[in-house]
Amino acid sequence: MGGVLEFAVLGLLHESPLHGYELRKRLNLMLGHFRAFSYGSLYPCLNRMEQHGWITKDAAGVVGPGRRAKVVYKLTAEGKEHFQELLAEGGPSQWEDETFGVHFAFFAQTDAHTRIRILEGRRNRLEERSAGFRAGLTRTREKLDNYTLALQEHGLESVEREVRWLNELIASERTKQA
Amino acid sequence: MGGVLEFAVLGLLHESPLHGYELRKRLNLMLGHFRAFSYGSLYPCLNRMEQHGWITKDAAGVVGPGRRAKVVYKLTAEGKEHFQELLAEGGPSQWEDETFGVHFAFFAQTDAHTRIRILEGRRNRLEERSAGFRAGLTRTREKLDNYTLALQEHGLESVEREVRWLNELIASERTKQA
DNA sequence: TTCGTCATGTAATGGGTTACATGATTAC
DNA sequence: GTAATCATGTAACCCATTACATGACGAA
Incomplete structure (x- = not known):
């Protein structure tokens, strides 16, 4: 659990609902040289987060027969709460190389x-x-x-x-x- | 395979035979802020390297009944050769953040x-x-x-x-x- | 009609950590 | 005798990547 990716997803979805592809682009743009995430970690992470009740998956656009839905992820109330808790922590785990950058990127919300x-x-x-x-x-x-x-x-x-x-x-x- | 740890072990043992504990200390001293390795990755790595024939495990000190041997690791001829090959590579994988520092640390041997x-x-x-x-x-x-x-x-x-x-x-x- | 980018996922794998278990040696 | 540090390992887990598989949509 925990992990930079989860926190970053929470932070980005806090601003607006997004679908996975867009989420990944913003993630890698925002974190710049710190890290880059692949779909292979993003989608499983989104699924875990849905199971925790932090986000919801909504189908967007036309979903006809033989059509795949575009999935929009959105923060739930619990998700927002969880994000606020993580934001407010400020403990030793926020001081590490990998985590500090991500936390810093969401400083505007603290x-x-x-x-x-x-x-x-x-x-x-x-x-x-x-x-x-x-x-x-x-x-x-x-x-x-x-x-x-x-x-x-x-x-x-x-x-x-x-x-x-x-x-x-x-x-x-x-x-x-x- | 591959990996930074393996390369660093090869490089350190190239200078002199060492046992695991000492190896780890030197590793983390040399790599300073770049990385730190734990025994949980070092010892399994040493075992893999032995199976590849790159290093040998020698018991050092008294090995009586109920006594555990201090294990000294030493490069084999194949190990030296393998290290030279890795040293000479200089391809894209040597340019990454994690790998560059380790390769640089052994520049004296290139x-x-x-x-x-x-x-x-x-x-x-x-x-x-x-x-x-x-x-x-x-x-x-x-x-x-x-x-x-x-x-x-x-x-x-x-x-x-x-x-x-x-x-x-x-x-x-x-x-x-x- | 084909190429690039948008879009969603899974399976296999990799490379590490933490926590645990054990015991020897040294300095006080 | 006891605390610190030296010393060797294992098992469970974590968090990510790569390669793969699939398919939609827009522009040239």
């Missing part, structure tokens, strides 16, 4: 408190990581070959850059609050 | 030609991606909310930054060649 909680959690998580990087580098610098070293240093800089970005976002959230 | 081929492939792959980002941004900029926009822009900058890094590496490989 309150400032949750936003700041997630942004700070993410930043702290990354700061731990960069500390680990630095520790590893000072400990083993001379034992690493140039390529491994270059990789570690580039990784460290990437993390530090994301931390700066998060700090800017946090600051702007705070001034918005005030 | 020749300059392969290195440049992989670096350029990776750079081209990322340039396609950043072009896609830019296209998406100009097409949908006004339809996106501020958060989604911020995410896309940060993603774009990350990709552009990695492209610059790769260009520097490529340039330095070329001067080394000359």
Whole structure:
């Protein structure tokens, strides 16, 4: 259960009902470089979500004999509630690489408190990581070959850059609050 | 088969024989933020590799009654050969996010030609991606909310930054060649 | 009439994680 | 003696991909 895909579907359907094909396009457009989902995971996921009662499948367009229905998925009341719960969580699972991006993409639907909680959690998580990087580098610098070293240093800089970005976002959230 | 883990194990055992626990530590140290592997994937992978004849399992230390052996894994001749083949590939599969880092970490064991081929492939792959980002941004900029926009822009900058890094590496490989 | 894109799905497979189970060795 | 870390594994599960199968609709 859980999973990024489910959350993203909930978020997109929250804006408007969609059918699977369109859903997938928006998903991959929105998540850009973070992830790309295939139909092989999307449709089964939609079915599971229907069984949970979070969405409904409605046939759209003409459904004659020998015609296949175009299926439009729509959030139910329970689905909306479930999405709100997930949105408000802001716990450690929202700080991971794969999940953070998706949660961030739906920040417009959250309150400032949750936003700041997630942004700070993410930043702290990354700061731990960069500390680990630095520790590893000072400990083993001379034992690493140039390529491994270059990789570690580039990784460290990437993390530090994301931390700066998060700090800017946090600051702007705070001034918005005030 | 294939997979990042297998390649990384081959690469580490190429340097020296190791037992599983140590292997995992080095793996996660070397790959830093890229990935982390658990024993639940490492040990089964080692078994598969043994069945392929790429590595051997040797008992190390005292093995008395009621004592468990410490198992040291070692590359076979076929294993070395297989690793060399994988190293020399430099095809599209080496340009992906998950694989590139691992291949890069073993660049010291490759020749300059392969290195440049992989670096350029990776750079081209990322340039396609950043072009896609830019296209998406100009097409949908006004339809996106501020958060989604911020995410896309940060993603774009990350990709552009990695492209610059790769260009520097490529340039330095070329001067080394000359 | 054929090509591209829209559209919906399933089956097989892959490659990993978590939680569990067990035991040895080291440092305090 | 006990806690931390070293050490080896298995079983159940998860979440995704690939390849496949099918078919509608619009434009050239």
